[in-house]
Structure formats: C-alpha cells, structure tokens
Amino acid sequence: MPRFFYGNFDFEHQLASEAYGTAMGAASSLTTSLASCWLGLVEDDDQIYLPAAIPREFTAELQTSGFPRVHFTSDWPAPDTARSLTFTPWGWSAAMSQLAQSKGFSVETPNLTAVRTVNARAFSFQLETEWGLALPGSQQVGNLESLERALKALPDSADSAWVLKANFSMSARERMCGRGKQLTEPVRGWAAKRLAQGQPLLLEPWVERISEAGLQFQIPVRGEPTFVGLAVLLNDARGQYRGSRIHVDESTLQEWQPALEVAQRVARAVQQAGYTGPLGIDAMQYRDADGQIRFRPLQDLNARYTMGRLALGFQRFLAAGEVASWLHFPWKESYGIDFSNWLRCVASQIPAGNRLQGTSPDRIDGQCPRLASVLLIAGNQADLQTGEATLTDAHAKLNQTTG
Known part of the structure; x- marks a missing residue:
C-alpha cells in the first residue's frame, strides 16, 4: 500500500x-x-x-x-x-x-502512552543508571534545589562544563550549557519554567566527543527487534546534526560492537514497555578526564524515524563497493546562489569519480529552504571523507564571505 x-x-x-x-x-x-x-x-x-x-x-x-x-x-x-x-x-x-x-x-x-514514556529522557536515564552506564555525575532533578546540589556534586574542577537537558529534546535543542558550580540567571529561568510544568531535567557533565553513530532498529509487535543498520553521525561543534555516513564497512561495525550490544538490550526494553515502530539509538565515543577513550552507548533514544534511518535508505542507490554520506547545510538567501548551482561550482573540487545528488529543492514557495541536503557518493572511504571535508570547507567559506 x-x-x-x-x-x-x-x-x-x-x-x-x-x-x-x-x-x-x-x-x-x-x-x-x-x-x-x-x-x-x-x-x-x-x-x-x-x-x-x-x-x-x-x-x-x-x-x-x-x-x-x-x-x-x-x-x-x-x-x-x-x-x-x-x-x-x-x-x-x-x-x-x-x-x-x-x-x-x-x-x-503504536501504544501512545508507551511512545511518550520511551521518548522521555527519564526513561533512557533510568536504563543507563540501572545498567551502570551513566556518565559520572549525571543526575535527574525535579526542582531548582536538587539541581543546585547536583551541580555542586559534579566531578572535576569548579570550572567544569555541563549540559542541562529537558525531558523531551532533540538535536541540541531544548538544552542549556553551563560551566562551574553556580546557576546563571538565564539557566535558572529556563530550568524553572520547565520544572514548573512537572518536567524533570537531566544534568550531565560535558565530555570531549570523538565520534557518534546512530543504531537503527525496527520494533515489531511480536518477535525480536530487527537491527536495520548503523550510520556514523556527522555533527557540528554544537552537536547539531549535519549528516550521516552510510554503508559503513565491517571494521566500523566491529568498532561500534560494544554499543550495538547495549542497543539490542535497549531495543528489547523499549519493546517490553509497549512500543512498536522505528527506533534510533545514538551512541558516542568520548575521551574522559584521564584521556581514556570510552563509550556512551545510550546517549539518545528516539522512538520515531530519525535522519540516520532515512539516510540508510539511500544505500539502495549505491553500486557495489560504493560508499556515501548524506550531508545537510544551513542555507541563506544572502548567499546569492541556489544550492544546486553551488554544488555544480564545487563539484570540480572533490575527488574524481565522486558524485553529487541534491536531495532538497532550491526553492520552496519561491524562498530558499533553510536546510539544503546532498547525497555524496564515492568509490572508497578515503575519497568520501575528502569529499565531505571539501564540501564542508567550501560551505564555511561561503558563509564567511557572504554572511
């Protein structure tokens, strides 16, 4: 149908x-x-x-x-x-x-009560806590007094960075970042508004992100959850989504195997909570205060479609041996050029054999979309990453020169 x-x-x-x-x-x-x-x-x-x-x-x-x-x-x-x-x-x-x-x-x-339950950060934090996976110092708080105590209990120095997340949030939205052991007035006001509505907040120490991946599942009514695939997440410095690297090789899958094992447990827990449908789980590799590389296998849980799930769908357009990334760029009228024309201009700068396929229209009701996207296809991982860097750098220069 x-x-x-x-x-x-x-x-x-x-x-x-x-x-x-x-x-x-x-x-x-x-x-x-x-x-x-x-x-x-x-x-x-x-x-x-x-x-x-x-x-x-x-x-x-x-x-x-x-x-x-x-x-x-x-x-x-x-x-x-x-x-x-x-x-x-x-x-x-x-x-x-x-x-x-x-x-x-x-x-x-699906069961709408289950949808709301499993999409709340409180649900994934409970799993992290029960399984011993939470970042040191992470806490769920229900009022300003407990938030202030949680800040004082954070590890590391008095100037350590942290992030405060709403119970329902996504893609670096509905969160506030801070540093130190005291609440600033903007953060206090933001937190008070949400706490007053009965929504808990999640406090986490800020960690040095190395890489992230989205693990995609389909949750059936009966039977085992199905693993759909893994897409490496490409985020900007603020943590906002800027694309997915798809058709990953066996070595990448092996690298993320510890996160995948946890993700399979998460998928079963989500199913037991009554949810059915698409599920995306974001995992992260980070460097701790001692310089050790560690996994956070349950950074985000999204019981819905995700950009990573949509990105995996583009695999069907790849020939044998090809790899691809689906890249997203903020776009502005002030650039003075349509996205498709810009792609033609930068195509000569990427490795020979790479292909570009625009996946967003140049105009929507006569205006440029605020986010433009392209499928970058290459014959190998090295050329793919070179192409990614070339496009990202070219967009950064365009933004700097035109505002």
Whole structure:
C-alpha cells in the first residue's frame, strides 16, 4: 500500500505538549522545509506532504537520477483515497493520531502512552543508571534545589562544563550549557519554567566527543527487534546534526560492537514497555578526564524515524563497493546562489569519480529552504571523507564571505 509521509519534525514538542510546545508557525515551517528528507524511504507512488510549491525541475531531476516516482503534494487526499494510503509520520503522538483520523486515514498507531514514556529522557536515564552506564555525575532533578546540589556534586574542577537537558529534546535543542558550580540567571529561568510544568531535567557533565553513530532498529509487535543498520553521525561543534555516513564497512561495525550490544538490550526494553515502530539509538565515543577513550552507548533514544534511518535508505542507490554520506547545510538567501548551482561550482573540487545528488529543492514557495541536503557518493572511504571535508570547507567559506 502506498504511504503518505507527514513530517511532524516538532515531534518531541508535541509530546511535551503545553510544557514547552512550539508555536504552530514553527511546526509548519519544519514540516515544509524538511519534507524532502523523506526521499531516503520513498517507493513508487508514495506521497510526501509539502504544503508549498517547489520547482518542477527538482522532481524531474530525481526521476532522471533513478529515484522512485514520488509525489510531493500540498493537498490532503480525499477520504476515499486516504483509506488506500498508509499514514506515516515522523513520530506518533496523540496530535498525529487525531490529524490522520480527521483526514480519513485508517490509522493503527503504536501504544501512545508507551511512545511518550520511551521518548522521555527519564526513561533512557533510568536504563543507563540501572545498567551502570551513566556518565559520572549525571543526575535527574525535579526542582531548582536538587539541581543546585547536583551541580555542586559534579566531578572535576569548579570550572567544569555541563549540559542541562529537558525531558523531551532533540538535536541540541531544548538544552542549556553551563560551566562551574553556580546557576546563571538565564539557566535558572529556563530550568524553572520547565520544572514548573512537572518536567524533570537531566544534568550531565560535558565530555570531549570523538565520534557518534546512530543504531537503527525496527520494533515489531511480536518477535525480536530487527537491527536495520548503523550510520556514523556527522555533527557540528554544537552537536547539531549535519549528516550521516552510510554503508559503513565491517571494521566500523566491529568498532561500534560494544554499543550495538547495549542497543539490542535497549531495543528489547523499549519493546517490553509497549512500543512498536522505528527506533534510533545514538551512541558516542568520548575521551574522559584521564584521556581514556570510552563509550556512551545510550546517549539518545528516539522512538520515531530519525535522519540516520532515512539516510540508510539511500544505500539502495549505491553500486557495489560504493560508499556515501548524506550531508545537510544551513542555507541563506544572502548567499546569492541556489544550492544546486553551488554544488555544480564545487563539484570540480572533490575527488574524481565522486558524485553529487541534491536531495532538497532550491526553492520552496519561491524562498530558499533553510536546510539544503546532498547525497555524496564515492568509490572508497578515503575519497568520501575528502569529499565531505571539501564540501564542508567550501560551505564555511561561503558563509564567511557572504554572511
């Protein structure tokens, strides 16, 4: 049955509801600007909801490049048509269930209580604590007084860095970073607002990140969770997602084997909590205060689709022996150039044999999208990493010279 993809990319805010939900305008903007990210999963005759106009040239180029025959639509289907489509959101929430039913889709949701439970940071922190995996000094706090005590109990120096995360958060959002043993007024105000809504906060020491990977699973109603694959996460200095390296080799899988073993335990725990559907688990390698490289196998738990899961879908476009990265770049009107034209300009700078396939439109309702994406394909890992660095450096220079 064809699918109807809907990008409620503000999913965590929907779960948090009135505690610190985003405005509808922001949610609508995310649904529009990130809609093309679904291209990693689409098959022939699937539909992607994108409530805006995009250039016909974009979909024509996708067809020429061998992508499935997908339809971007700004309209909801008629009820008779809706019943013949599988409604597929980024993540299931009560709001998504109500929306799908109101549009005439036949909906089978996972247990929505379980969805909210397992997506809360309190759930993954409980697993980390029970299994002895939490970062030293990490604590869950329920009021300002316990937060102040937790800060004073953090290891290392009085000037050590830390991060305070909301119970529902994602991609370096809904968090505050600090240093030392005292709360600043901005952090205190941010924390007080969320604590007043009955939401716990999670305090963690800041650690030196070396690398990260997203471990993707599918959780069935019955039977063992299925491991879908691993994608190396490419994040910026702030920890925000900037891409995934896919089609990893056996040595990379072996490197992340300790995290994978924990992830399989996590997948079973999520299933036992009542959740079914896509699951992404982010793991991290970091350097501790003594210079030792360690794993944090349960850094984030996302019971929904993830960018890493979508990235793995692009593997089907690779020839034998090829490797790829799906890269995302913040884009601005002030750059004065469309993303596809910029790709043509920088194509000559990447290793010979590398290929670039844009996966986002140049314009959405006549405006450049705030995030542009490209699939970079190479014949080997060395050329792939050179291509990644070349594109990242070229974008940094463009940002510096044009603002």
